[in-house]
Amino acid sequence: MMPIRHTGRTALLLGAALSLALPASAIAQEMGGTLKISHSTRIATLNVLSLSGPAEYPVIDMAYSGLTRIGPDSQPMPDLAESWEGSDDATEFTFFLREGVTFHDGTPATASDVVATYEAILDPDIPASALSVLDMIDSVEAVDDLTVKFTLATPYADFPTSTAHANARILSEEALAGDLTALDTVVNGTGPFKMESFDSANVTRLVRNDDYFMEGKPYLDAVEMHLFPDLAAETTNFLTGAVDVMLLVQQADYERIANSPGVEALRVPSGRYVNVVMRFDQPPFDDLKVREALAYAIDRQLLVDLVLEGLGRPAHDNILSPEFKYRIDTPERAYDPEKAKALLAEAGYPDGVQLDLVASNRPAIRAQVAIAIQQMAAPAGFDINVETMPHDTYLANVWRQGPFYMAYWGMQPTEDSTFNLLLTSNASYEDTGWNNAAFDALIETGRSTTVEAERAAAYAEAQELMLAELPYIIAFYEDVLTASRDYVEGYTINPINRYFYLENVWLDKE
């Protein structure tokens, strides 16, 4: 499904990838201008190794480059590395760097910087978010100034996607040798824009990097990130023209924004989802029938309509959205409270069950889904008490501990990173206690072979197993929503919502 652009009152179907693929000469891009982007969460840190804020990602996407980067088509594309090759057994990967690239301070970016960066990510004493997708690296070495070779402890076919992880951007060897806390505020990258001023309470400003390695880019002179913590205030400021781009649009505001004159709203189908976590080692969810009963007690289309304002797609418990290459056709589960009731009775709960469902109050979507589930599942005999709590309490007391709670995840770049995030026995954020050896083995096969057919077969079987065992209830995939003024050209975002390609943006203010 292609991204949808809404301009004025008409909705056009237009591929973002298509417009990006046009040769630079086809459209006369205008140079110059300042792009103002509004966001509602603070840019607390610029430490690329550990940051996780929604407004922090565009900043590091502008200021840094990775070895590879995820393109608008969700496939790895060249970034600092011009090309790469992997061994047939997927245990050795060699990356060939661009020549003549310099950091913003003028020092050349070479293989030794790449090695230093990956050693930092692998260092257990340095908090690094990318470690979970790179921990199969056994060694990394600089073959020469422009060649880096990775040797992996276990075969890993998706390695070039892992090196595109948003938190695996290349830092200078010098920065890594110094005080690492300086990374929080000082940026020395190889990206299209360089940091001019950083004020986490107000405006962060980046200016054009004249020495960027892509000829003729970026088009803009500067990009400013403006913070509006109140969503109502952010929307109003965007609609009155105070900013050019609204980074994240709430579902509640999307239609109003899309219908406003002079505005282009962009809706990108994504694999983002809210999942109901049910622990396998505690009653009543240790019984598959109870998990199935709850799955039948949810009206997925109604959830999309009510909670997402229609801006998403119903899901039927497959953690992989249709964007994934190896995703199988998933049977639809119609809302059937009678069947749910029967399943509950079979499981030994003819009079229904009483449950506490925990949600964090931020973002609001978790509690909204929980409340909707409470309403929908009631006729099936689920007497659910929704308990919402502040996010810090949730993280400390419930997340990855509680028996029945709402989680919320962004889309991952690959099948393997999705499964290894949550569902395998040694997943980074394993939270169900599923621990299925057959499933683990299938994921292991999928990641270690480069033969397409074998991968497809393994991932298909893994999905069948997951759908049969039902570790999570996933009721919808949520679209990523953003908006820009109509004179902003070339703006798009990736469904993973970590890559923004702002070097392609220009202002048509004729």
Added chain:
Amino acid sequence: MPSAFRTATGMTGLILLTLVMGAALFGPLIAPYDPQAFHPAARLQGPSAAHWLGTDQFGRDLLSRLLHGAPSTVFFGLGATFLGVGAGTIIGVIAGTAGGWIDSVIMRVLDGLLAVPELLFALLIVTFLGGGVTQAMLAVAIAFTPGMARIARSSVLSIRTREYVLAAIARGEAASYIVMREVLPNAIGPIIVEATIRVAFAIMIGATLGFLGLGAQPPSTEWGLMVAEARQFMFRNAWTVAVPGVAIAMAAMGFNLFGDALRDSLDPRRSH
């Protein structure tokens, strides 16, 4: 009826208070709908015959949510004030009756706690308690305690030297008897007046904490939380924020007006 309640403001206060207390006591019984029930076909509607005050983003009936939210909003204010006033009065009476170094120590600590503005105090406590209605109520009560203790103490001090107390001491009555029978009944007037006005303030702080996500939590129908949840939709249906917002103001105003009238009737000199 005391004359202070026969003024325009006194009457308004009585009427508002009756409405608000009526809603708090009987609201859930007279609400036309289940406050949590979704009506997907009737989302974000203005007032109609079916939904007198309109509906929210899930099509839930705003009037029913308002009526169900009345107890959690009003009893929050009453509960927090009762706890704060109770604790404050006990501390104040102890300080005022005991005197000496006990009084000095208590007063120094109270002065210290009074250095933190009440909303800030409540905010700090509720964050550390982890958020939620009970925690918020406790936080407001704790925030109220120092101020109430001060008022109770000065009230006791002014009574301590009155003849009937001195007489009781001369009779050799036990200290507990003197406090319970002579001091408290006479000191209670100013405390009750202050408490009534504080209920208004407690309702406002409680709603504010709910609004900030630190008090009542979804799916509660507490009014501050209702405003917070509806803010996203306020330009699509202004009723979603206006209904609970005005209700909070009415509740607080009822207690404010009633408290002032009560004060005037107990102390006619203050009436103008």
Added chain:
Amino acid sequence: MTFGYLVRRLLAMILVLFVVTFAVFAITMILPGNAAIMILGEHGTDEAVAALERQLGLDRPWYVQYIDWVAGVLQGDFGQSLRLSLPVSEVVGAAFWNSAALGAAALIGVTLVAIPLGVLAALRRGTAADLGIGLFSYIGASMPEFVTATLLLLLLAGPATGYLPAGGFVPLSESVGGFAAHIVLPATTLGLILIAHISRQVRSEMSDVLGSDYIRAARLKGLSERRVIRRHALPNSLAPAVAVIALDVGYLLGGIIVVEEIFAWPGLGRLLIYALENRDLPVIQAVTLLLAAVYAISNLIADIVIAILDPRVRYA
């Protein structure tokens, strides 16, 4: 009031502030969750959290952390923000001046509106104007800031009207007009409650004074009503109002927390909420200390003003 009394009060104030910080520190440490968990959020593997705790020094016993912090403060060093990776003094300093500007704008507006309203109500006692002002005061005093702010946004800053920016901040150095446009709504929100409070106070004082013997004497002397009010009644009833304004600073400090959050005003209030959400202890401590100090100082000023105005008040 003696110099010795002032010094004693100041010392007690400082001691109390440290007690407050100790309480804040101890409670935070006992509770589950910390800045490292909040920073990494749902990207926090156990290993990454542990590494970040080591980096931030959160793995040390709480009393060591507290002693460390106190030692720093005594040398004028408030430490490093855990979440914002900047010195606390820098973060808090910038926010302080923004809040001070907002507070000052609100107080000036309140003074300009509340005093004439109060005087008017006292002079026209019992008329429709008095009742109207009284009702307005009660409504103002009964609306929490978040309700006032939301209604103002709806009426004045919505897309339908758009008279004023819905929030945000423009530095004074960048554009005076922009700064002024952005401060109107938050300052008005903050001011409404105080207008209610202060105009009631002025009305009540003014009524007392107008009924007093010496005003009657002044009138008997044949002075014009204008002169009686300007020269005699007003000065005597304003003094207590000034003291009330100083005391209301405490209320203002509470209100500022909510108002700044809603209108995206980068001041102490918004910083505090952010720090609380992220368990950024050094920032929580510094902001709490600063707000408490401002409150304590304004109380002290109020006491001094009252003592100067009313010689009967004596402090031992």
